[in-house]
Amino acid sequence: MSGHGFLLVNYVPGTSLIHRAPLWLKFLVVVGCGMGSFLVVDWVVAAAVLGLMCALFLLSGAGVRRLYQAVRPILPVLLAIGLFQWWQLGGPVAARIVLNILVCVVAASLLTATTPMQRLLDGVVSLAVPFRRFGADPERFALTIAIMLRSIPFIAGAYADVRDSARARGLERNPRALVLPVFITTVAYARQTGDALTARGLGEPDDDDHPDNAGDDGQGTR
């Protein structure tokens, strides 16, 4: 696979203040930025928050290159959104919307850049524990999020490969030649990932609360 553009940054080991900050605080910042994007109505405030998020990102030691890599994939989309909103609602609104989206992306990248994935999963498991009474499995919930995060670059890479193939055949303007192969590749990938998870016994209920532990009478899951 040739390409793998990714919105979120992988964990960058470090000992900065942000690395050492409690997970709940980082979660709160991400949620706050998400909520704030609905509440902030002034583009100047949005720009100030974006500046703050970028400063925190750089303070963590993750670097300018990673910051750029985090926002680069969405820049064309933001440009299109910005131009459309400018045309429809004017410059200040367009700037606010674009800046708020950037704030969310940088905040989420700050979280993933300064928190090891296992700690993130532990946090998600802790958050999901109250839902256990409704039948939810916190570990499975966390695994689902991990797979979702990990699948985005694969799909982006699949798209890049298919686009190159379509170009080679002179079909780059044919939507079917782009969409269908990506769809098929993604479904095949999902099936392979499912098989791999099953083979590793991941996502299954814990041993200590599963009937299989009682003996060899449980029907195998596939």
Place this chain on the structure above:
Amino acid sequence: MGGIVLDGVTVRVAVDGRPQPRTLLDGISLDLNEQRIGVIGANGSGKSTLLRLLNGLVAPSLGTVTVDGADTVRSVRAVRRQVGFVFTDPLSQLVMPTGREDVELSLRRSVRNSKVRRDAAEAVLNRFGLLPLADQSIYELSGGERQLMALAAVLAVEPAVLVLDEPSTLLDLRNRELLRRTIAGLGQRVVMSTHDLELVRDMDRVLVVESGQVVFDGGADAAVEHYRALTAGIPAGTTVARGATVPQGQPEEA
């Protein structure tokens, strides 16, 4: 540990638009006790299906498969704890963004303490010389490094049996050699399908699979010769009666 026993195993799957199911494996009976077992055969011959039976990924339509006495259908979770499975494409196997995180994921169920888990993952990566690559994105690793990372993630939980489904198919010569040496150094029982006939030479016992049947079962050199003859279209006179156990070291007479 005890052996892997396949007793009269047939695998059939339904095919859309056809009234009759397709037979992937037909009446296979084997007793696998050797440390290094190879499986060779053409694409679509049934190699992968045979391997997937061992981890419970595929259930037999007829017959039974047991690993150390545990049935792969009735005690599938116990079987999966004993049998690790490495797929051809490590990208579909590595679930987490980096190798370290993927090895830690393997250990999540057995090691609850995150510090202990981190240390255990580090030890596993170190054992395979992968520690310098531990924090790199899996997309930045070479094919061989990815395959070794997938291998480390599976071996982290210390399975007694390691099943590898064409692990060298996507690798260049150098990485293939690296993988071969790594596999040779493992203490686990290894069952591996491959198209790499050099890799097969290291095996104690090799099965040749053709059209859903084991048409040869014996030593590596003889198996490779048999497979070469088979692919060259030379009639080998080697079919296996349904449900019959293939005697070791020689092809079964028609």
